[in-house]
Amino acid sequence: MNLEFIGIFVLWLFLFGYVMVASIDFGAGFFNAYVTLTGKQHILSKIIQRYLSPVWEVTNVFLVFFFVGIVGFFPRTAYYYGTTLLVPVSIAIILLAIRGSYYAFTTYGGLKHKRYTYMYGLTGLFIPASLSIVLTISEGGFVTNETPGPALNYWDLFTSPLTWSIVVLSLTAVLFISAVFLTWYAHEAKDEHATNLLRRYALIWAGPMILTASGIVVELHAHNPEHYARLMDVWWLFILSVALFIGTVYLLWKRQAYGTAFGLLTGQFFLAFFGYGIAHYPYLLYPYLTIYDSFTNEAMAIALIIAFVAGLGLLLPSLYLLLRLFLFNKEYVQGKRNDHT
């Protein structure tokens, strides 16, 4: 195994982590806004607040980790992606900034108004949409290498069906992941009403999610045959992923083992995400950038990996503590404790 591979594996793993925790967060915000709009606020809001409060800041770090890491391991990505992504990523930053700070303003600062709830819910849809554009661009065909530098062709990008399929997938996936997780969380909290409502949301979004995901494969066939061919090389990963999806839906349908259902869902996305990633290998940006020609020097790579291992040694116990105190703490989950400052 070479250093390039270790680097991209670690980063992809963290991106997967971000996709999962951020989806829960984005979806929770959306559902919270939705129930506020439809007057069912009393059923969901408490559960959602209780989950989000202690972990909101942690979510953001996964993203920061990914982009700092990718520039560290593959500095040339800064040149290609930095130049071309100015607008989409700036928009995502602005939305993330408003979302993050107004979350704190409302939760800790007592700024209570429905419009913030709606804003929070809407940013939860726009952020994944704008971030998912990066994946579309990585497929190639939208970036041209001109003088003085690479440029993004917005017209091609926004008229491409691939772009919109990926945007829609990001939305359906966010809602599905979030609903499944929150069903489990609400069940742990022994909140039957919330569990039922969230279970319904999960079942509603399961179909659109799997449909759009399959749609992407078809789109890729037309847009990037090379990537498509490599996807087909690892077809069995996707079959397994679909099997896990069916398992999740089955358990939800039968109202059984919500925890296991979320576990299966994590497995489903893990397999699909890595299947997609493996097929993307070795390209970071078709056809300009591969993990080999953009890689940093050996000294830096080794230093980064050592720092990473040491960092994990520090982080994993702390994350475990956080989860034990809040996520897996029965008293806290059931709302018997607050202890906020």
Add this chain to the structure above:
Amino acid sequence: MGNEEAVYFSRGLTELTLSFHIIFATIGVGIPLMIMIAQWVGIKKQDEHYILLARRWTRGFVITVAVGVVTGTAIGLQLSLLWPNFMQLAGNVIALPLFMEVFAFFFEAIFLGIYLYTWDRFENQKKHMLLLIPVAAGASFSAVFITIVNSFMNSPRGFDIVNGQLVNINPILAMFNPAMPTKVTHVLATSYMTAAFLLAAIGAYRLVKGSNHVYHKKGLFLTMKMGLLFSIITAILGDFSGKYLAEYQPEKLAAAEWHFETEEGAPLMMYGVLDNGEVKYALTIPFGLSILAHSNPKAEVIGLNEFAEDEIPPLYIHYLFDTMVTIGMLMIGISFVFLLGFWRRWRFVLTKSFLWIVVFGGPLSFLAIEAGWWLAEVGRQPWILRGIMRTSEAATTSGQVDTMLLLFAGLYLILGIGSMVVLTRMFRKNTVEQELADRASDKAGETV
């Protein structure tokens, strides 16, 4: 849009983001230490007032942390979005501390979440205070690692360039570059100092506004002590910074001091105006610059005449230097007089007029922080990586930077107003007196 414009707007956007972020970053680094000290004193003395200080500071801190986190994410991404050529080059050598910063920040975020939600959860208050140590350490180490990146931009080390290729890269050497010790310590000390004076200003403001509660006096006394301590440390470190500059970035020092000709026994000029290359109306301290640069009144200090015209920073940084140093000295003076007066029971230090001075000390300290960072960044021009890469070569070639500048200006406006509104509301609604009474009745309820 020509590329000159892209460079211009990229600099503008970076300056805007940094200037806004640094306010919250400084608070984020400095306040956890102050909370820790207050909580520790409170536990030691079994004094509910200090505990409440810690609690209330924590509540305000959470709001500023949120803005600090999101603007920090913005500047982190903007480094690549606005300066792709720089990051492509620098990423090869200085990515390590950037990467480590994420871990420090991660660590801080996790424990802040825990700390916030575990007040009163432990029987032993000390256990809860222990949770703050990773928060404070994570915050300070974030500052250390990021400042290391900045010091690398001032004195790049740890690599060679042979035929345009980077070779012999040593990430550790790049981190421990000559600028690193003075810069890192200076940033830390000024953060603690500014945080202390900010909290002192808030306490003084309550006293000015008519509260005579001992809670505010205790808070004021504690934070002024911290402020004095860290402002003296800052002054000493500032002297070391002068020596570093004289050795490694003489053009920066010379431009900041309007020192045009290399000479021995150079005087230090404060303030003044430039008139056709002549310094007028300046306050001149004989041999001051030689002492600052080399601890020797006779020593030779390199002047701007030794450098090519296109390799010296703009001369207005002189005023930035003056602003920073003047405020620093002023704060030492204010806190010293206050503490002396407090100990000796001089009445005037608790009069409204003196307290107003303490109130203005808060914003002034932030002005000094801003001036210091502008000095650091503008003083490095025309380089983004001193001697290696010019700022003009580093910027993006994208044509939309001007629009992004507008968008981000709007964002910072929203965040700035939002955080101010929220912070004032939070503390106005829930007064100290009210909260002390509530807590007392809670306790009484428990024992009954």
